[in-house]
Amino acid sequence: MGKINVLSFEVANLIAAGEVVDRPASVIKELVENSIDAGADRVTVEIQRGGVLFMRVTDNGSGIEPEDLPIAVRRHATSKIREADDLAAIMTLGFRGEALAAICSVSDVRIISKTKNNELGAYIEIHSGRVGAVSERGASDGTTIIVENLFANVPARLKFLKRDLTEAMAVCTVLEKIALSHPEVAFKLISDGTVKLDTSGDGNRRSAIRCVYGKDFAKTMLEIEGEREGVKVSGYITAPSAPRANRNYQNFFINGRYIKTKTGMAAIEQAYTSYIPPEKFPGCVIYIELAPNTVDVNVHPSKLEVKFSNERPVFDAIYHSVRTALAENTERPQINELEGRNPSFISSTKPSAANAFAPIVDRALEPRSPFKQIEIEEASVSLDPPKQEAAENNVPQPQMFEPAFRSPRNFNYLQENEPEPIKAPPQPLPKAEVTTEVQPQTHKNEDFAREATPSDGAFYRLVGEVFNSYILVESGNKMLMIDKHAAHERLIFESLKRSLKDHKPDSQLMALPIEVMLMSSEIALLEEYREKIEGIGFAFTSARNTVYISAIPTAVSVNSAASMFESFADSIKQGSGVDLTADLIFEKALYQASCKAAIKAGRVYPEGYAEWLVREIKANPEVICCPHGRPIAIEITKNTIDHLFKRT
Ligand SMILES: Nc1ncnc2c1ncn2[C@@H]1O[C@H](COP(=O)(O)OP(=O)(O)OP(=O)(O)O)[C@@H](O)[C@H]1O
Ligand SMILES: [Mg+2]
Structure with a gap:
């Protein structure tokens, strides 16, 4: 007997619906x-x-004629295309005649709609795909669609829905993208009685960006415009001084449709090369307009991806318009300031494309904001000005460990060996006075971690730093090479984790709150994890698009607070997508945030940093790997070195 069944109409519909509707946001x-x-x-x-x-x-749109209502909810029913040829030039967002049918087959739907020509509106109900009769209803012009009990008849799908808050955030994100693509429409989102989004619909793109991402973000954006072979590009990009921690702020629209495009992403990221650090991302709201017959929008079930007949002009139009905007916006006043300080840094005094290629130097002197302050510090560090000169010019000195020194309560291991503030001359380290035999089989770091006293024979000596990345320490008959970033990252992670576990956050208050621009969906996540974030020593309040940090853990620097928050939001979002426990999600977020807060490899830090780090590791023998699992130190025995030199 044959084994192949032809599926019933209902089952076939449910399967098709799954392609279009997978969560409330897609409805x-x-x-x-x-x-x-x-x-x-x-x-x-x-x-x-x-x-x-x-x-x-x-909505207050055209409405649906009463006789069309039962047809609109059928599969393959659309008013937007008629023939196969129409598929070649789609200018509407819908065209398949699938969406309403899909939604109706997995939920209970009520539609009330009125066109201008009719006195009364029409009403229809659909329960799990069964369509009721049309009746008259009083209504204003436009359409109202109510969807309830989503996936009540598809338990397999229901199971995969995330927590309500996650689903609400996804709805908000979808609506934000649509609002950016249609600034001429006023959108409002109310979630559980609270207004989450309210755009003006005044047709101005910048005001749509302001409504979605907040005014501070909109202020920092640069305008772009360009055209290549009939591909027109316009919109806004983030200034290099305000890069983002992830790609969430990258938006591309084609003929009014939000899409994901690898071509667009590659073009903008390549254009920002040398403008922002490699671990940061540009944000953008880029509108691409092209002839509808040069793009196929019918290649993805939820119409999120498109196929260009020719990718090149799309890439070029974005790349060149972004590059031009960046070059033109290399801000002159900063260069003047730079000239006053140290003319030798300047390669060209005229605003030219050449300036655009030296953004690290330029960014060093931008006006201060929480974000920019980080860059001032980093750039000044990487330029490595003599301390004296930096102080005269009021360039903030890196003060990574200052908080920890101020309040050693949180660092019990510091108490017996109280370090000095970084500004004081570095304390001399114990010298190699006695050399003893160290057991070759002992656990890594352990001998190194033992207190150096001549009586037990162990000693260590800080030799120096190579490649601005690795600290060399001589310890017994071994040489240790410590990855300074990995080591610091681990120390911060352990300290914050301990605060959380012991319920003893150790904070320092900010004189002025640190502002961090984030998306409302990211802020919702931070609010959800507020207890844990406060548990490690942060205090914050939040508005729609901004978080105000009023206290930070003593173990981290002021300058890393903003990027730590970005990192929390980002990693919590990623973690929430894969059904982990809140504790695990936060622990992973803490890894990432500690990484942001740690000193960076390849950068020069004031003297004393290395000493401090070595002392800390010495006091924490259990610290072997960074939170990402990389070793923080490797050891090479004298024997190995002798062997390399063929002494043995
Ligand atoms: N809010 C609305 N106002 C007016 N007409 C509507 C509205 N919603 C749906 N319709 C009508 O119902 C039809 C079916 O909608 P549906 O979303 O199922 O298909 P579509 O938009 O044509 O294509 P797609 O499946 O790609 O979205 C539409 O073509 C349109 O004529
Ligand atoms: Mg549609």
């Missing part, structure tokens, strides 16, 4: 795109419990 995307296609200039979205329980989208 909202489809409904709101329909509203835009219907010419609405006001769209309100309301959700409850992340949309799983209830979603309502109300």
Whole structure:
């Protein structure tokens, strides 16, 4: 007997629906795109419990004729295309006639719609794919669609939904992207009674960016414009002084449609090469317009990816318009300031493309903001000005460990060997007075970690630093090479973890709060993890797009606080996607944040840093690997070196 079944209409529909609708955010995307296609200039979205329980989208668009209502919810029913040829030139967001049918087959739906020509509106109900009769209803012009009990009839799908807050954030993110792509439409999102997004719909792109990402972010953006072979590019990019910790702020739109494009991403990131540090990302809101027949939007179930008939002009248009904007915006006043300080740094006194290629130097002198301050410090460090000169010019000196010195309570291991503040002359380290036999089989770091007293014979001596990355220490008959970044990262991680575990956060208050610009969805995550973040010593308040940090753990520097918060938001977001426990998610976030807070390899730090680090490691023999699992120190025995020199 044959084994192949032809699936029933209902099962086939459910499978097809799974392609289009996989979570509340995708329902909202489809409904709101329909509203835009219907010419609405006001769209309100309301959700409850992340949309799983209830979603309502109300628009003031063209409406649906009563006789079309039962047709609109059928598969392959669309008013947007008629023939195969129409697929070659799609200018609407929808075209498949799939979305409403998909939503109706996995939830309970009610639609009320009224066109201008009709006195009354029409109403229809659909329960798990079963379409009711159309009846009359009083309504204003436009369409309201209510979706309830999403996936109640598809338990397998329901199981995969995340917590309500995560789903609500995903809805918010979708709506933010749509709002950026259609500044002429006023969007409002209300989640569990709270307004989460409210855009003006005044048609101005910059004001849409302001509504979505906040005014501080909008202020820092540079305008771009360009064209290559019929591909027009316009929009905004983040100034090099305000790079982002991840790609969440990269937005590309093609003919009004939000898409993910590797070509766009590669173009902008290449254009920023040498403008921002490699671990940072540019943000952008880039609108690409091209002839609809040069792009295929019918290649992805949720229409998120497209295929260009020719990628090159798209890449070139983005790359060159971004590059031009960056070169033109190499800010003159900073160069003047630079000239006053140290003319030898300047390669060209005229604003030219050449200046654009020396952004590290330029950025060293930008006005201060929490972000910029970091860069002032980093750049001044990497330029390595003599301490004296730096002080005269009021360049903030790196003060990574200052807080730890001020309050050693949190570092019990420091107490017996109280280090001095970094500004004081570095304390001489114990000298190699006695050399004894060290057991070759002992645990790594252990002999090194033993207190150096002539009586037990162990000793250590800080030899120096190579490549601005590795600290060399002589200890017994071994040489230790310590990765300064990895070691510091681990020490910070351990210290913060201990604060959390012991419920004894040790903080220092900020005279002025540190402002960090973040997306509202990221802030929602930080709020969710507030208890843990406060548990390690931070205090913060949050507004829609900004976090204000009012206290930081003593173990970290002021300048790393902002990037630590970015890192928390980023790693918590990633962790939330893979169903880990909150403790584990936060521990991973703490790894990442400690990495941001640690001193960097390849940079020069004032004398005393290496000594401090060596003392800390010495006091913490259990510290062997950095939180990412890399070793923090490797040892080479004298025997090995002798062997290399063929002495044995
Ligand atoms: N808010 C709305 N206002 C006016 N008409 C609407 C609205 N929502 C849906 N429609 C009508 O219902 C039809 C079916 O909508 P549906 O979203 O299922 O398909 P589509 O938008 O044509 O294509 P796609 O599946 O790609 O979204 C649309 O073509 C449109 O005519
Ligand atoms: Mg549609």
